[in-house]
Amino acid sequence: MTVVAQLYIVHDFIAVGGLVLVTIAWCVALLRVQNTKQHKKTVASAININDNASDDDEIQSDSLVHKCVDVFSSEVTALDSDLQRSRTLIHESVEELQDSFNNLTSQTQTQLSLIMQLIEKTSDSNTDEEGQEEGEDRDSTKMSFGEFASETNTLLDFFVEQIIHTSKDSMEIMHGIDDIALQMKSVEDLLDDINGIADKTNLLALNAAIEAARAGEAGRGFAVVADEVRNLSQRSNEFSEKIRSLMGGAMKNILDAQNTIEHMASKDMMFAIESKQKVDTTFQEMDKLNDFISETLEEVSSSTSQIETGVNNAVRALQFEDIVRQLMEHVEERIDGFAGILDKLKIAVSASDLDEETMATIEALRTELFDYAHLHENEQKKVVRQDSMDAGVVELF
Amino acid sequence: MPVSSNDTNDGKQVNVVVTGRFDFNDHTQFRDSYKSYDSNAAYTLDMTSADYMDSSALGMLLLLREHAGGDSAKIEVVGCKEEIKKILSIANFQKLFDIK
Numbered sequence: 001m002t003v004v005a006q007l008y009i010v011h012d013f014i015a016v017g018g019l020v021l022v023t024i025a026w027c028v029a030l031l032r033v034q035n036t037k038q039h040k041k042t043v044a045s046a047i048n049i050n051d052n053a054s055d056d057d058e059i060q061s062d063s064l065v066h067k068c069v070d071v072f073s074s075e076v077t078a079l080d081s082d083l084q085r086s087r088t089l090i091h092e093s094v095e096e097l098q099d100s101f102n103n104l105t106s107q108t109q110t111q112l113s114l115i116m117q118l119i120e121k122t123s124d125s126n127t128d129e130e131g132q133e134e135g136e137d138r139d140s141t142k143m144s145f146g147e148f149a150s151e152t153n154t155l156l157d158f159f160v161e162q163i164i165h166t167s168k169d170s171m172e173i174m175h176g177i178d179d180i181a182l183q184m185k186s187v188e189d190l191l192d193d194i195n196g197i198a199d200k201t202n203l204l205a206l207n208a209a210i211e212a213a214r215a216g217e218a219g220r221g222f223a224v225v226a227d228e229v230r231n232l233s234q235r236s237n238e239f240s241e242k243i244r245s246l247m248g249g250a251m252k253n254i255l256d257a258q259n260t261i262e263h264m265a266s267k268d269m270m271f272a273i274e275s276k277q278k279v280d281t282t283f284q285e286m287d288k289l290n291d292f293i294s295e296t297l298e299e300v301s302s303s304t305s306q307i308e309t310g311v312n313n314a315v316r317a318l319q320f321e322d323i324v325r326q327l328m329e330h331v332e333e334r335i336d337g338f339a340g341i342l343d344k345l346k347i348a349v350s351a352s353d354l355d356e357e358t359m360a361t362i363e364a365l366r367t368e369l370f371d372y373a374h375l376h377e378n379e380q381k382k383v384v385r386q387d388s389m390d391a392g393v394v395e396l397f
Numbered sequence: 398m399p400v401s402s403n404d405t406n407d408g409k410q411v412n413v414v415v416t417g418r419f420d421f422n423d424h425t426q427f428r429d430s431y432k433s434y435d436s437n438a439a440y441t442l443d444m445t446s447a448d449y450m451d452s453s454a455l456g457m458l459l460l461l462r463e464h465a466g467g468d469s470a471k472i473e474v475v476g477c478k479e480e481i482k483k484i485l486s487i488a489n490f491q492k493l494f495d496i497k
Contacts, residue, residue, distance in 0.1 A: 157489065164488055167456030174424045175460070266421045267452035272487045 069346050071373045076339045080332055087328040094321040101311045112304045119293055149282050160272045170265035177254055184247055191240045201233035402430035411438050416446040419454040427457050436466030445476030450484050
């Protein structure tokens with residue numbers, strides 16, 4: 001350290017020390033003048049010394065001075081210690097508060113992100129976006145609820161169409177069968193005609209046979225022909241009967257086919273109507289759900305944002321701790337300086353002659369000083385002893 | 398079940414009336430009601446007294462439409478009750494027929 005700097009330090013010490021010295025010098029001079037027993041007693045009791053013979057003056061004054069300095073010293077130490085404790089308590093508390101607040105913010109962020117994830121998994125719009133971004137990577141077997149409902153509708157439409165087309169084709173077959181039935185009727189009518197012709201042929205042949213018999217020998221050849229014609233007409237009738245019965249069989253088969261076709265073609269459509277209604281209702285519910293999710297998400301977002309703002313405000317408010325800590329450190333420094341001076345004074349104390357006026361003033365100051373020492377001694381016992389924020393209980397008033 | 402028809406305007410406007418259940422058993426009558434007309438005529442299907450249709454009835458309507466000219470067919474369906482309307486709607490028939 002340079003000489004100049006040293007001089008400055010000494011200058012400071014002298015300034016403060018001067019004040020303290022004056023105080024102590026007054027104490028010393030006052031004691032020299034004191035003669036009354038009462039005073040001595042007050043002094044003795046106040047400063048806890050032996051109230052023996054007055055030729056202890058020198059000893060008394062020395063010890064008084066020392067006692068003054070000691071009182072100062074211990075007060076200063078107490079001040080310093082209280083200050084340090086306060087500073088530590090505040091610092092620790094504020095740190096804990098800050099940690100707590102930061103944790104709060106990060107928890108709400110986590111909550112928000114969890115909710116977003118939940119919505120992503122179940123919402124329709126997000127799935128569409130994913131699909132567009134990932135292109136070929138999109139798994140075609142997965143779909144959102146909305147797509148599922150839509151797919152069901154499409155499937156339903158498809159099945160309904162299939163049923164109707166099958167019915168249409170079936171009815172067309174029915175029409176064909178109706179036409180066949182008509183044609184078969186026509187064939188039957190023709191068979192009737194054939195029967196008619198055969199019968200007439202039979203009659204003619206009969207007539208021919210009769211004429212042949214009338215002609216006698218000349219008509220014998222003709223009689224044979226007539227017989228053959230009769231046979232032929234009979235066979236013709238037999239054939240037409242066979243045809244008729246075959247036709248009957250075919251007709252029966254056709255009627256059976258018609259029954260089968262009826263089963264195929266007659267489907268009730270109510271199943272489709274009910275399904276479609278259910279799908280429509282599901283669609284509506286999904287819309288409502290999506291709206292609700294959107295609204296709720298907005299509220300949660302806004303809430304999270306408000307919490308963040310609140311926390312930021314709180315953290316900012318806690319910055320007072322910085323300033324307070326610095327102030328306290330300054331005070332502690334000053335007190336340390338003070339203590340340093342007192343230490344020096346302990347060594348370099350000496351009495352000097354003082355006049356009566358000064359003595360009186362010193363007397364007043366002395367009384368004040370000892371009262372002060374007493375007062376703070378008592379208070380010290382009441383103060384809540386805490387070394388950190390964890391221990392101890394706060395005393396309620 | 399019975400199906401009947403009549404025509405006006407010299408066969409240019411055909412009115413087909415269906416009553417009761419319109420189903421498979423009507424196939425002959427229904428066809429008979431329009432068989433003698435062709436794609437030049439305009440058809441009106443009166444469903445006022447009809448209370449039910451199944452898939453075969455829907456198939457028959459499609460056949461009528463084919464008979465009346467397919468895409469250029471002029472077919473009106475009138476007097477549908479609620480049930481009938483639902484069935485026609487589920488089949489998407491509003492695209493194929495003029496349903497009133």
